[in-house]
Amino acid sequence: MDRINDLAKTKAAVIFTKSSCCMCHSIETLFYELGASPAVYELDRDPRGRDMERALQQLGFNPTVPAVFIDGKYVGSAKDMDKVARVASENGVVIFGKSACCLCYTVNILFRELGVTPIIYEIDQDPEGREMEKAIMKLGCAPPTPAVFIGGKFMGSTNEIMSLHLRGALIPMLKPYQGFN
Structure with missing residues (x-):
């Protein structure tokens, strides 16, 4: 969970995704269209991605991606x-x-x-x-x-x-x- 918290604070907008997730892609595209440049962490391409996904599950994220953080705080997912x-x-x-x-x-x-x-x-x-x-x-x-x-x-x-x-x-x-x- 520490890694999630640390990464969530690396930029004003942070999105945890998976490369094969169409909802993740949609949320990422939406941010870019709104003029934002979020930090994007693809869990399926990160060596510690499985651990991060488990941490997101422990935090109550279901599904785990996309998970959007603004200023280090979880604000929602694609469904929101x-x-x-x-x-x-x-x-x-x-x-x-x-x-x-x-x-x-x-x-x-x-x-x-x-x-x-x-x-x-x-x-x-x-x-x-x-x-x-x-x-x-x-x-x-x-x-x-x-x-x-x-x-x-x-x-x-x-x-x-x-x-x-x-x-x-x-x-x-x-x-x-x-x-x-």
Whole structure:
């Protein structure tokens, strides 16, 4: 377990994987698409990989991979991010929000005024909403709503979107999605 703890602290983002695991590959790709450069430790290619896998099992990881650590703390696995990533990647502009959130409404109105009809995904209306909220917070979105994705990439919350707009960088990003639902 000491090795897991030591390796989990080598970088801001650390992923324990196996080379043949498609979920591991998906999580790794997601991090790269979000602009992160995680440390990736493939247990099946590490001479001490079996011991590390046993340590992950003892820590309660089932399945053992992928196991994602941020700043040395376990934050989840692929199943935690799967629904958020799927919804974000299948649609051009997505706002994860809550039905009574005024900031979510404000960002939605901004996009509509710019000619884009975003997909509004109200996580408080989804039975898996709490897990989705945790996954969004793990991306660095605090508070977790609104969480805006453009072209499958996490762009941030209200402050980041407004900053992009004020700098003139938002409209070019939205160009491919203007006029589409």
